[in-house]
Amino acid sequence: MPQPVFPRPLISTLGWDIKSILASSPNFRSVQRVHYTSPNARVENIIPEVERDGNPLIITGWNRHPRWPKALFNIEWLKKHGDQNPTVRNIYNWADSKISMDDxxxxxxETSAYASADEDERLYGxxxxxxxxxTNWLAHSGAIPNDLLFHGSNDFLKFLPDEAKVQTLMCYMGIGDTFTPFHKDLCASSGQNLMCFSEHSGSAIWFMTKSSAAPSVAAYFHQLGQEVDLETHVVTIEELAKAPFDVYIAxxxxxxxxxxxxxSCHQVVNKGGITIKTSWSRMSLNGLQTALWHELPIYHRVCRQEIYKVKSNIFHALQHFTRLTEDLHPETESSPTSLENLKQLVSLFDDILAADVSISRDSMPHVSQSDTCHTDNLHCDFCGADIFQSFFECDSCLPASSSGASAGVLPLGDGLVLCPLCYVEGRTCQCGIMQPVQCRPFSDLLGTRDRAVRAIQRVDNDHIDAHGYLSEHPL
Incomplete structure (x- = not known):
């Protein structure tokens, strides 16, 4: 990813006032705020508002919750018990470095809350x-609703196997005029960001869009000569005021x-004293669908690594909900969520199978035949796409990260790997000789898919699958 070069000073929050900013442009909107005790803060109201309608929302008052750990969410506690050598970023040159927490x-x-033209360092954790x-307080205190938590009841990332799980829970620590550039959270995931500590009235100004504005944001960034999915452009208030979409500010x-x-495309600019925020992502089923259909093609175009293993996540979730549905009573009158989830997962998995099928699949080698450690961790060496099933490989042109074969025979997946889409677009290795490989027998995937369909039809007699049982009538 190219390293951004920012003007100096970057953005200064000196003189910023939310009311004045909101009044400065007709496309600026305030973000809805609800107190955590309000009936409107119930998760059955929140999740449709945020995930279905795509509206940003702020739930307030958690620092007044009876279980709020004031002694824990404290900078002095963090100095003693937190990461003692965090990686911090200088926002002027994008350089990352290690520093002791004390320093x-x-x-x-010692840093002014406002950036100036003569400074060359402003650190952001x-x-x-x-x-x-x-982590323990968030997960087990019972304060934050489980549906909003990482690996909670509404997070499909928990279905990934342990060796493939992604750590989304992070902390952000900075002084005023540090920031995160305009960006989207990875793979259409849902973001949660809790301000845990504030010193000298420190706060953070958020600029956000609705989910539906993503294509308009991308087009506007192209007009500015920027790419929103590379996270390299810090937008100004003036640029946002000219944007052809609404901007929600809080x-x-x-x-x-x-x-x-x-x-949602968003940018966060810290204001005033030190703030510490903890942030995590959740992946809903609709988020997986949106990622598969909309986000992954963008990542392929801009060569951004996927990280969240969307296809693998769908596969493992399919297996989970198949088992749940198999345990349902055949005469269940209602349509439980697990059944509806499974129907949607089968449809998504059919799309994945269609992209990975080949008439010569039975003759292809597959990683499961090889003495290799690759399990849910292969990615395209060109565009960064996660490899779920099919790829092309050269065992002569090794990627820079490879140490070569220790026993003279290179295990499948250890060579130069390209995803099928890169290969058909004409990308190849230096020698030009690549073989098609699959991660597992394709028949195994068809069997997994058909088991899910049988589980659905056992409970829902009216369910008609357009493709029937694929293992009996192969693609």
Whole structure:
């Protein structure tokens, strides 16, 4: 990914006032705020509002919750018990470096809350490891609703096997005029961001869009000569005022939980004193669908690594909900969520199978035949796409990260790997000799898919699958 070069000073929050900003352009909107005790804060109201309608939302007042761990969410506690050598980023040259937590806090307190033209360093602690005690409170205190939590009841990322699970829980620590550039959360996931600590009235200004505005944002960024999916452009208020879409603006303060809809483009600028936020992503079933159909093609175009293993996630979720549906009573009168989820997963998995099928699949070697450690961890060496089933490989032109074959025979997946889409677009290795490989026998995938269809039809006699049983009538 190209390293951004930012003007100096970048963005200064000096003189920023939310009311004045909102009044400065007709396309600026305020973000809805609800207190956590309000009936409108019930998760059955929140999730449709945020994930179906694509509206950003802030749930306030968590710092007044009786279980709020004030002693835990504290910078002095973090100094003793947090990551002692966090990686921090200088926002002027995008350089990352290690620093002791003591020195980092000292530097933040010595730094002016407002950027100036003569400074060449302003550090931001981005993607700092969340302390286990904080993770434990979030997961087990019962304060934050489970449906909004990482690996909670509404997070499909939990279905990935342990060796493929993705860590989405991170901490962000910075002084005023540090920021995260305009971006979308990965793979149409749903974002949650809780301000845990604030010093000297520190806050964060959020600029957000609705989910449906994502194509308009991408087109507008192209007019600016930028690519929103590369996360390299810090938009100004003036640029947002000229944008052909609505921008939702809010000031996040201590105890505010910001809910970021899937595909919402957003930028966060810290204001005033030190703030510490903890952030995590969830993947809903609709998020997986949106990622498969809309986000992954963009990642392929801009060569951005996928990270969240969308196809693999769909596969493992399909297996999970198949088992749940098989346990349902055949005469179940209602249509439980697990059954509806399985129907949607089968449809998505059919799309994946259609993209990976080949008439010569039975003659292809597959990784499961090879002495290799690759399980849910292959990706295209050109565009970064996650490899779920099919790929092309050269065992002569090794990627820079490869150490070569230790026993003289290179295991499948250890060579130069290209996804099918890159290969058909004309990309290849230096020698031009690549063989098609699959991760597992294709018949295994057909069997998994048909087992899901049988589970559905056992409970829902009216369900008609357009493709029948694919293992009996192969593609």
């Amino acid at each position: 980092f806090i000292k530097k933040l307190r 981005k993607d700092i490891e969340c302390p286990p005690a904080w 000031e996040q303060r201590l105890g505010d939980l910001v809910l970021v809809p899937p595909r």
